[in-house]
Amino acid sequence: MKYKIVTNNPLVKKEKENIYFVEGSYEDVLIKVRDLVYKGVELISHPLGASMRMLYSPYRSIIVGEKNKVVDPFHIEIIENSIINYRKNLEGRKVDWIHADDYALIDNELLKSTLKDLEVK
C-alpha cells in the first residue's frame, strides 16, 4: 500500500523517509492532513489518539494514502471533527512540553503498530 506519514515528530523524521514533515504543532499536523483530504488524499489512520493524555502531546503522526479524483466526505467529516475536538480539549490545557521526548517515543511506537497493520497488504 502506498502511504505517507504527515508528522511533526522529529523521531519519525529521523527514522522514516516517506513523510510530509510539518514544522509546527500537533494542530498544524491536523490542518495539513485536512488540506490533503480536501485535495482527495485518502485518510488511512485516524487523526486522534485513543486517550486524553495523548492529546497533550506536542507531536502527532498521521498516515495518509494516495490522491483520488473524488474527495471522500467521510474522511472530511473525520478530520474536521478531529480538529474541533483537538481545539476543544486544548482550550484550558497546555501542551506538555516537559515530557516531549516521551511523547515522541510513544507517538513513534503507535505509528509503528499502525504501519505493521498496513504491511500485510
Add this chain to the structure above:
Amino acid sequence: MKLELRRIHIKDIQLGEETKVKDGVLFVNAEELISHLKEDSRIKDVKVDIARPGEKVRIIPVKDVIEPRVKIEGAGNGFPGVSSKMAQVGEGKVNVLYGAAVVTVGDIVGFQEGVIDMWGEGAKWTPFSKTFNLVVDITPVEGLDPHAHEATVRLAGLKAAEFVGEAGRDVEPDEVLTYEMGSHAEESRKYPDLPKVVYVEMLISQGLLHDGYVYGVNTQNILPTLLHPNEELDGAVISGNCVAACDKITTYQHQNNSVILDLYEQHGKTINFLGVILTPELTTLEGKFRTCDYTAKLCKMLGADGVIVSEEGYGNPDSDLLMICKRLEDAGIKTVLITDECSGWDGASQPLADTAKEAVAVVSTGNVSHVVTLPPADKVIGNAEAISTLAGGWDGSLQEDGSIKCELNAVIGSTSEIGYHNLTVKLY
C-alpha cells in the same frame, strides 16, 4: 459453563512472615513476593507497600490493578497464555481475596498520570480507594526497550496477584457467587420469550500502553471474537497497562466486569444473555470498518435483539463506537452505548469526538474533563515526581497549599466505561 467465585472478605492487609489469610486479614511475606518477582531477570528492584482505605496515601503512577485469586477447581489458574499455561477457563471454582487488590506502579514513560487517593476528595472518584491495596513498585534493569519494560511490569503485576491469591487456597469463603450458562440452544429453549442480548466490549488495541490481551493474544491481532462471559470473569482478558487513567479498563475491572455481572443478573428474568464479543479498537480506518462490520455480523448471526456496547478510551475509538451502533440499528437491533464524556470543564461541550443519529440510547459514565482538587498527601507511594505531571496541566493547577487541581482523566478508573466505578452524568 459453571463458575463459582468464592469470595473471602479481606478486612486488612499486613506484611508478615507467612503469606496467608487469617480471620479476614491478608498477611504477605514481602521478601518472598519480591524474590518471586525478581526471578524475571528484567526486574532490578521491587518495592512492596500497603495502602488502606482512609489513609492519607496517594499512589501514582498506577499501571494496573489486579484482584488476587486462586483457582481451586477446574482448568487454569491466574491468567492463561500470559502468566500461566494455556487453559480453557470459565469453569470451576475460584477463591477470591475480595476487598484486596494488587496495584502496580512504575514509570514507563514520564507523562503518565494514574492516581489513587485513599482518602478525602480523591477517594470519592476511584473505586480503588475502597480496596486494601498491595502496591508493587517495579524498577526494571537499565537498557530495556519500552515494549519489554511494559511487558515486564504487566507480567509482574499478574504474577504478584497469583502469588498473593494462593493464600486463599484453603480458606472457606464468606460468600459464593455462581455464574452458569449453557449453550445458546439450551438457554433459548429455557427462555424462548426473552429478548436475546449480546454484550460488545471494545478494547483499545493500538500499540504501546494502548493494548489489551485475550488469552495472551494482543487484541491488535484479532478479529472480533466471541467469549463466554465466564471466561472474562475467570482471567481470560487483561489490561496492557495504561496512559488513559480514567477509562482504561484495568485487569481488576475485567475480572469483575460490571456489564457482564449486571447482564448475568437479568439473564433468565428480563433477557437471554448470549455472551460477550471482544472488539479491538484499531487505528486505521480500514481496520475500523473491518472490526465494526464483523462485530455487527456476529451480532446478527447470534440473532441478537439487543446489544450493549462499551467503549474503552476517548478519541478515535468514538468512531468505532458509533459505527458499530449505526450498523446494528440499521439491522434492526436495539443498541445501547456505554461511554464516558469529554465535555469540557463546564460539562457543556459535545461529549464525544464523533456523533451519529442512530445513537439514541447512551449511558454516560462521567465527564473526564471534570476538575477535582486533591489535597496534599502524607505519603506518596510510587513516584512523587509524577505529581508534577498531574499538576502541570494549566496555570494555577498547583495551589499554594500544595493541593492539585486536575481533571478526572488523571484518576484511575474514575470514568470506567464498563461501569465499575462511582459516577455518571445526568441530563437536566
